[in-house]
Amino acid sequence: MPSTKMAPAPFSLPASPLINMATATSGTTSVRFAHAPPPFRAVCALPLTKMAPRPPHRRHFVGAEFPSPQLPGSKMALASVLRAELAEFSPNFPKNFPKNFPKNFPEDFPDDSEGIPEILRDPPGPPRVLAAPPWGFEAEPEGPGLQILHGTTTLAFKTPHGVTVAVDSRATAGSYIASQSVRKVLPIGGRMLGTMAGGAADCAFWQRLVARQCRVQELRNKEPVSVAAASKLLANLVYQYKGLGLSLGTMLCGWDKRGPGLYYVDSEGQRVAGAAFAVGSGSSYAYGVLDRGLAAAARSEEAACELARRAIAQAAHRDAYSGGCVRVMHVGPEGWREVSHHDIAELQEKYLE
């Protein structure tokens, strides 16, 4: 797990800057919902500004049908990759394909690496690269001083009364504190909350998309969507963009027919259920306070909220990228509500005495 700090209607046009941008957001936009960005590799016609250094020549297997962002609920990203034909792109590609395409792929595949110096050849054996991209893209976009908002501490834990959620409110762009009043908890329907850690725009955009999807599902099934289903939707959506530099570490907290539900989902593709999580650059500090008091917090809702508040205050005290104010929310059987909202400066006077 990276140190997480704080689809779409697919584009038919590549988002090349050479194309008039007005057409890319044409009239169909009013019918479709928010455009999710296309996967980077499908589009860039410009020479790339900066990429991680490419590995030396290796057999680069690309799914002939690259997992393009599809409407959620249709195909799972992993399944579509496994079904795709694998084609090799090599210097001899146009000559070998498709006449000599071997039946027993990959053992029979012609080894055309004679012209390549030893040091640069692939080791023998089946290809190691399946669907993951051979290079990554930095999370921060390249540009003189281009910085997007990051840094946070958020936490949530289950109690018999529901799920208690607490977040700080600082957003940083590099070392500049861009805002001390960010709302890092996003409601998903009336019964679920999603927290925000990592890239602010990523979290806000994808959770809004999931909230729309959950609402549609609720209308179709006449039943509130479960936390497991919502978290799975989110996890599958962001998995399609794995490796492209999204930064998202979110907890989905809600109350459904199975009781309190808490899932951690991140942009690496992790989705895990649990009883307590702390996410963000200040999470280690929050865990220290949280784990100590979890047993006692189950006593009552006030005790749980007080513990959550202390944990965030401690993280804000020690982590430079967390601060602002603490917002404590609670999700119970009747829905979510905001419990309290304190400035951390006041809380620190109280707790550090």
Place this chain on the structure above:
Amino acid sequence: MLSAAGCGLSRPEAGYGLEAPVQHHRFSPYTFNGGTVLAIAGEDFCIVASDTRLSEGYSIHSRDSPKCYKLTERTVIGCTGFHGDCLTLTKIIEARLKMYKHSNNKTMTTGAIAAMLSTILYSRRFFPYYVYNIIGGLDEEGKGAVYSFDPVGSYERDNFKAGGSASAMLQPLLDNQIGFKNMQNVEHVPLTLEKALQLVKDVFISAAERDVYTGDALKICIVTKDGIKEQTIQLRKD
């Protein structure tokens, strides 16, 4: 889709460290054109101000390139960063505003423009518009509203915000004078239009003293229920 990785053997000497030392100049699609934008929301007004200097590196391209763009009768946007992306982005926003007007037979509200801009910016998540936006205007109730954005679309409603090259100098001053932060025993008086205008002028004069990319002139757009009024004040031209 052919990937370039499979045919990357044009320079085998690269793998052995045998090439001559050469400066690799890569083309960057971005450049920084400077400029500062500020927006303040009041009870029934909103001020959006920007300087008018357009620079690149050590040169000044223009002394008369304001960064406030009027969108509707109630909304103004300030964009700084890379001027090319500012122009394209404002073109797209204006086109989308017209489309909305034709489909829905009403003007977009300030909050709706902000939400739409967020999705426009995020649609370019992997090749962002290098623009720092601040939208200022009146909301549906007639109160001042300021929305500030990051380059990929994260946004938030504020009472005041500074963006651009001198933002780190202006924002703390505004936090103190308008937000009364870090002050004790101070009466929180609501902000009047005259006080806000005076503050904007003072603050930009200070920014022009200490930031090379800010200066030349200050353009102020005042949004009230009677429409948008503009003022221009001269700043240091050095």
